[in-house]
Amino acid sequence: MLRRPSGPGRDKMPYGQKIVPKFIIYAAEGLQKVDTKGWRLRIEGNVEKPLSLAYSDLLELASDRGRFDFHCVTGWSVMGRVWEGISLKHLIHMAKPRPSVNWVAIVSTGGYTTVIPLEESLRDESMVALLLDGRPLPEENGYPARIFIPSLYGWKHAKWVEKIVLLDEYVDGYWEALSYHERGRVSLEERFKVRNVEVAREGRLLGKPRPLKPGTILE
């Protein structure tokens, strides 16, 4: 594992993050408007009991609530907002995933996708969020439903979510295909995929880099 320097404030704020007062709105696919009439959230993939839930079903199930910080991988953080919804653990258990499931793919209305390790999805604080500070999510923050997993960077918190697909094997989502990390843990600063397996395993480089001879052609 790569080690991180410790220092003042390290415990309060994750490394490399700065506090901003409001959410900066991102929508790689363009802002979406979702009408909850006829809208369903589906939980499918390698499960025994695929689920299809209406917004009213979700509101009834919503019993998870907590004050959490939100960290975007580009370096901004919005602290201490109240997020409320349905525990992902609860939803996933309802769908009865087969034992070989390891990954959770999230699909949004407008085609944005991301992927989350099953074990991060099963953390107590991971949820499908419906309310922010006691009110339905504002449209631009993902109404009617978005993923909220405080242990992971913001790109994993897909907005306007409509499908949760349980998979055995890893697949890239939108940002993962552009080299963002498979897991994306904030506390470990997992921003980008680690391509050098030795660095990832050992947390150090093997040997010293040697200066190249002038005229060396790199292929």
Ligand SMILES: Nc1nc2c(c(=O)[nH]1)N[C@H]1C(S)=C(S)[C@@H](COP(=O)(O)O)O[C@H]1N2
């Ligand atoms: N559908 C969708 N969800 C998304 C994104 C996106 O582009 N499309 N961007 C992600 C990123 S990178 C961040 S940091 C957060 C930002 O949340 P906000 O737009 O509510 O501030 O949304 C995440 N969820």
Ligand SMILES: [Mo]
């Ligand atoms: Mo982000």
